[in-house]
Amino acid sequence: MTKHFDFNRLANLLTPSRRGFLKGAAATTATALVGGKAAPARAFAYEPYPRDDDLTTVVTSCAHNCGSRHMLVAHKKGDVIVRLSTDNGSYQGDAYGTDTEEKPQLRACLRGRSYRLRLYSPERLLYPMKRVGARGEAKFKRISWEQALTEISERMVHLRETYGPTALLDQSYAGASYGVLHKSDQIEGLLGRFMGMFGCRTNSWSVPSYQGTTSSSRWTFGTIQDGNEDDAFAHSKLIIMWGWNPAYTFHGGNTFYYMRLAKQRGCKFVLIDPQYTDSASAYDAWWIPIRPNTDAAMLAGMAYHIFATNRHDQAFIDRFVQGMDPGTMPEWAKGQESFREYIEGTSDGIAKTPEWASEICGVPAENIIKLAEMYADTKPAALKASWAPGRAAYGEQYNRMAAAVQAMTGNIGILGGCAEGVGKGWHAESIAYPYDANSNIWYASIKSDRWAHIVLNYPNVSREEAGLWPRSDNLDGVIPNIRGIFWQGSDWLNQLTNINKEIEAIRKLDSYGEGESLLVCMDSTITPTGIWADYLLPIATHFERHDVALPWYKGHYYIHRPKVIEPLGESKTDFQVFTELAYRLGFGPAYNPRASRDYFHDPDAVDEAYLVAWWEKVQSHQGVTWSWEEFKKRGVYKFVLPEPHVAFRDQIEKGVPFETPSGKIEIFSTTLAQVQDWTRTQWGYHIPAIPKWIEPWESLNHEKAKEYPFHMITPHPRWRTHSIFNNIPWLRETFSQETTMNTADAKRLGIVTGDTIELWNERGKVVTPVHVTERCMPGVVVLFEGSWMDLDENGVDRSGNPDFLTLDNPSPAGAFAYNTILVDVRKSELAHRPGWDQLATARSHVFRRDY
Numbered sequence: 001m002t003k004h005f006d007f008n009r010l011a012n013l014l015t016p017s018r019r020g021f022l023k024g025a026a027a028t029t030a031t032a033l034v035g036g037k038a039a040p041a042r043a044f045a046y047e048p049y050p051r052d053d054d055l056t057t058v059v060t061s062c063a064h065n066c067g068s069r070h071m072l073v074a075h076k077k078g079d080v081i082v083r084l085s086t087d088n089g090s091y092q093g094d095a096y097g098t099d100t101e102e103k104p105q106l107r108a109c110l111r112g113r114s115y116r117l118r119l120y121s122p123e124r125l126l127y128p129m130k131r132v133g134a135r136g137e138a139k140f141k142r143i144s145w146e147q148a149l150t151e152i153s154e155r156m157v158h159l160r161e162t163y164g165p166t167a168l169l170d171q172s173y174a175g176a177s178y179g180v181l182h183k184s185d186q187i188e189g190l191l192g193r194f195m196g197m198f199g200c201r202t203n204s205w206s207v208p209s210y211q212g213t214t215s216s217s218r219w220t221f222g223t224i225q226d227g228n229e230d231d232a233f234a235h236s237k238l239i240i241m242w243g244w245n246p247a248y249t250f251h252g253g254n255t256f257y258y259m260r261l262a263k264q265r266g267c268k269f270v271l272i273d274p275q276y277t278d279s280a281s282a283y284d285a286w287w288i289p290i291r292p293n294t295d296a297a298m299l300a301g302m303a304y305h306i307f308a309t310n311r312h313d314q315a316f317i318d319r320f321v322q323g324m325d326p327g328t329m330p331e332w333a334k335g336q337e338s339f340r341e342y343i344e345g346t347s348d349g350i351a352k353t354p355e356w357a358s359e360i361c362g363v364p365a366e367n368i369i370k371l372a373e374m375y376a377d378t379k380p381a382a383l384k385a386s387w388a389p390g391r392a393a394y395g396e397q398y399n400r401m402a403a404a405v406q407a408m409t410g411n412i413g414i415l416g417g418c419a420e421g422v423g424k425g426w427h428a429e430s431i432a433y434p435y436d437a438n439s440n441i442w443y444a445s446i447k448s449d450r451w452a453h454i455v456l457n458y459p460n461v462s463r464e465e466a467g468l469w470p471r472s473d474n475l476d477g478v479i480p481n482i483r484g485i486f487w488q489g490s491d492w493l494n495q496l497t498n499i500n501k502e503i504e505a506i507r508k509l510d511s512y513g514e515g516e517s518l519l520v521c522m523d524s525t526i527t528p529t530g531i532w533a534d535y536l537l538p539i540a541t542h543f544e545r546h547d548v549a550l551p552w553y554k555g556h557y558y559i560h561r562p563k564v565i566e567p568l569g570e571s572k573t574d575f576q577v578f579t580e581l582a583y584r585l586g587f588g589p590a591y592n593p594r595a596s597r598d599y600f601h602d603p604d605a606v607d608e609a610y611l612v613a614w615w616e617k618v619q620s621h622q623g624v625t626w627s628w629e630e631f632k633k634r635g636v637y638k639f640v641l642p643e644p645h646v647a648f649r650d651q652i653e654k655g656v657p658f659e660t661p662s663g664k665i666e667i668f669s670t671t672l673a674q675v676q677d678w679t680r681t682q683w684g685y686h687i688p689a690i691p692k693w694i695e696p697w698e699s700l701n702h703e704k705a706k707e708y709p710f711h712m713i714t715p716h717p718r719w720r721t722h723s724i725f726n727n728i729p730w731l732r733e734t735f736s737q738e739t740t741m742n743t744a745d746a747k748r749l750g751i752v753t754g755d756t757i758e759l760w761n762e763r764g765k766v767v768t769p770v771h772v773t774e775r776c777m778p779g780v781v782v783l784f785e786g787s788w789m790d791l792d793e794n795g796v797d798r799s800g801n802p803d804f805l806t807l808d809n810p811s812p813a814g815a816f817a818y819n820t821i822l823v824d825v826r827k828s829e830l831a832h833r834p835g836w837d838q839l840a841t842a843r844s845h846v847f848r849r850d851y
């Protein structure tokens with residue numbers, strides 16, 4: 001410990017009222033410091049309901065990887081938030097109630113509005129904790145920051161010196177991606193910078209959300225900025241929601257508002273989904289149920305019909321597209337198979353007719369034809385190809401096939417059309433901390449959900465199995481010897497595929513003996529992942545630190561996030577923890593150039609300086625005239641764009657080249673066509689140069705369906721952000737973690753709504769209540785991702801987390817196969833456990849008990 005590191009100062013960080021409360025709690029009668037004098041403390045809950053003018057109002061935002069970013073307005077008394085409200089149109093300085101097409105309100109959903117319960121939840125981590133039982137046994141004791149950071153830094157050095165520069169795995173993810181300063185992320189995150197500078201980091205390169213889409217968008221358009229802003233939807237005449245349910249799964253903050261405008265203007269809606277969704281019922285959509293993961297085949301059938309009836313836009317194709325047909329193949333690839341030849345079967349003898357597609361996807365051929373005609377004949381039409389169908393084995397082929405159909409109808413770069421894809425829209429200025437040559441240094445980079453496979457099979461793992469990203473030095477192809485994991489802004493043990501295999505990998509790490517591996521979880525609450533860690537570090541939430549919020553893929557605004565309240569307990573920001581660890585490991589000043597060692601105790605001035613410098617970039621790049629002080633006063637800055645932002649407008653209207661090697665929309669990919677040795681690419685295995693239908697590993701068409709007759713899909717829950725908010729009582733009242741299944745299937749199995757069922761395959765078994773409905777097609781079961789795993793003594797997950805059933809093989813382009821799952825189902829006597837404690841929702845005894 002250095003002399004700068006003075007833990008006694010912690011006491012000073014506690015606010016007067018909280019210090020008073022603690023003091024009061026120590027004496028038997030509770031007291032609080034009021035005006036410096038001790039007075040009897042009164043819990044707010046028992047006070048008369050405070051009126052608005054008794055409270056201080058602070059504008060901030062909601063957070064996390066939730067599909068949007070809305071305003072939250074905190075109303076506080078002293079240092080306690082007693083109410084949360086949201087945008088009312090007035091905070092930017094406009095009249096109360098302002099809510100226009102150009103400048104809509106950023107009104108929070110139920111998750112955001114219940115955030116106070118997450119802040120003050122019994123699961124909140126307040127102190128550093130150290131494991132005292134076996135891993136996963138959930139026995140921890142409170143320790144000091146000094147002890148935690150000393151032990152962690154010593155163990156880090158030991159692992160790096162003994163097992164080399166790939167021994168520590170970075171599993172930072174998007175829990176805190178959407179702030180400019182306190183960031184968790186695979187590429188831009190604070191952890192990546194910390195571990196890279198430390199000289200020991202295996203990175204994880206594939207994105208669970210949409211790696212199939214990312215690969216597809218990069219190959220096809222050369223960028224993932226292929227999204228329009230949501231107001232563009234208001235100008236569509238036809239919106240095809242392909243595996244897209246924005247009523248549940250947010251994809252932007254005001255999507256539904258703009259879709260309603262489209263509806264009012266006469267837009268037609270179609271849904272392609274194994275389940276009939278609330279989005280479909282809201283817009284009276286034509287529902288086309290489809291066998292899961294067969295979307296690429298259906299799109300191929302549509303392409304066939306569009307070509308066959310000459311409905312394609314040949315002028316658009318000739319001008320903007322590479323490889324759509326023999327005439328648009330590049331010189332160097334003349335004679336290779338173009339998309340049209342594949343679709344017509346000139347190359348493989350199989351014409352991808354609607355009848356051919358119908359056999360695979362279960363949609364009647366006449367419906368495929370009708371949809372193809374609707375899409376090709378309606379201008380402009382938005383085929384919104386969302387991510388879930390691509391979150392599957394060979395998911396990238398679905399996304400590429402959708403891009404081909406979007407391109408052949410000329411629906412790209414025009415208002416009311418749609419080229420998404422990944423769908424990132426307006427470009428935000430996203431980083432306030434130093435992002436430079438020291439950031440994102442890595443010594444190995446693996447496909448994210450291969451870590452357990454690598455640990456279990458080390459060193460007998462091929463580079464293609466690991467999905468190793470190529471390097472140009474002597475670490476190229478070296479399989480990482482993973483000995484430790486840092487979880488920051490991720491609950492990945494609960495959220496990656498095949499959890500039982502992950503648990504086996506942790507057991508393998510255990511077998512190396514005490515001190516030879518290290519699991520650290522940094523979070524603001526105890527999480528299912530944290531239960532398996534050696535150290536739990538309490539992280540201040542975005543209410544307790546200074547930052548600016550970014551929109552999530554869509555939206556053009558910034559929301560100021562002041563420090564609304566002081567950090568609860570002993571919590572610190574991620575940036576404080578990494579900076580202090582970096583000082584202990586010898587690179588503190590380089591890691592956080594604006595900070596001194598004192599940052600661990602007082603981060604405010606440094607954070608402000610980073611944010612001011614960031615605001616200067618915003619002012620110079622984005623034409624904002626407000627001063628930083630004005631922004632802080634108002635709390636939100638909404639840009640008013642001169643016209644709706646439409647991806648690739650300049651390419652189509654002004655002839656600006658696409659960012660692909662050929663400068664065209666590449667349906668025939670230059671990159672893929674030129675690969676010599678697939679094992680030397682990060683993909684590892686062959687990927688065709690044009691989009692093709694490839695049978696997934698598991699589906700209703702597969703042999704295995706005889707043994708496991710149900711295809712499970714695992715969408716995102718409306719009432720949670722992945723695993724976040726699982727413990728919130730208010731939200732609990734609105735949902736149940738249940739399986740949805742079709743009436744005919746249920747009848748055959750003697751199951752009715754409210755029964756408990758078990759679902760299993762060779763990877764695991766889970767228990768949930770069941771909801772029987774006609775809204776789910778036969779042969780399919782729907783179970784939402786993100787429940788907090790809760791294993792019983794027989795290894796059955798009583799919470800109903802579908803990731804006990806998913807397969808950890810990533811698709812060649814890196815897509816996670818989260819929706820490629822066959823299972824069997826039966827009625828069960830086992831009890832479902834919807835939370836760690838159904839009534840209190842709390843696992844707080846885990847760390848409140850005295851070990």
Ligand SMILES: Nc1nc2c(c(=O)[nH]1)N[C@H]1C(S)=C(S)[C@@H](COP(=O)(O)OP(=O)(O)OC[C@H]3O[C@@H](n4cnc5c(=O)[nH]c(N)nc54)[C@H](O)[C@@H]3O)O[C@H]1N2
Pocket residue numbers: 064065173174175176182184208209210391487488489490491492495496522523524525527539540541542574714715716721722723724785786802803806818819
């Ligand atoms: N079966 C199935 N599984 C899936 C999916 C699916 O479709 N099906 N979807 C996948 C997808 S798309 C995703 S994106 C992943 C999400 O996987 P995760 O990112 O692991 O999920 P979250 O529950 O959002 O976990 C984020 C964690 O970050 C913490 N956190 C939030 N803010 C901060 C902060 O400022 N600092 C720190 N240190 N921690 C913070 C939160 O408390 C939370 O525990 O799940 C994947 N899992």
Ligand SMILES: Nc1nc2c(c(=O)[nH]1)N[C@H]1C(S)=C(S)[C@@H](COP(=O)(O)OP(=O)(O)OC[C@H]3O[C@@H](n4cnc5c(=O)[nH]c(N)nc54)[C@H](O)[C@@H]3O)O[C@H]1N2
Pocket residue numbers: 065066067068208209210242243244245248249250251272273274275277290291292293294295386387388389390392713714715716717718719720721722819
């Ligand atoms: N409320 C809420 N919103 C969120 C999130 C959240 O956790 N909660 N997470 C955010 C994140 S990180 C992400 S990645 C996005 C994910 O966004 P999406 O991938 O768009 O969302 P999902 O909910 O997984 O699935 C959307 C629809 O696809 C359908 N579907 C599943 N498999 C198939 C298939 O094989 N074919 C077809 N045609 N349809 C299929 C499902 O039934 C569902 O109705 O959502 C974001 N928004």
Ligand code: SF4
Pocket residue numbers: 062063066067068069070107108109110111112113250721
């Ligand atoms: S959509 Fe996301 S940002 Fe908006 S209120 Fe809900 S949880 Fe918060």
Ligand SMILES: [Mo]
Pocket residue numbers: 065208209210
């Ligand atoms: Mo995601």
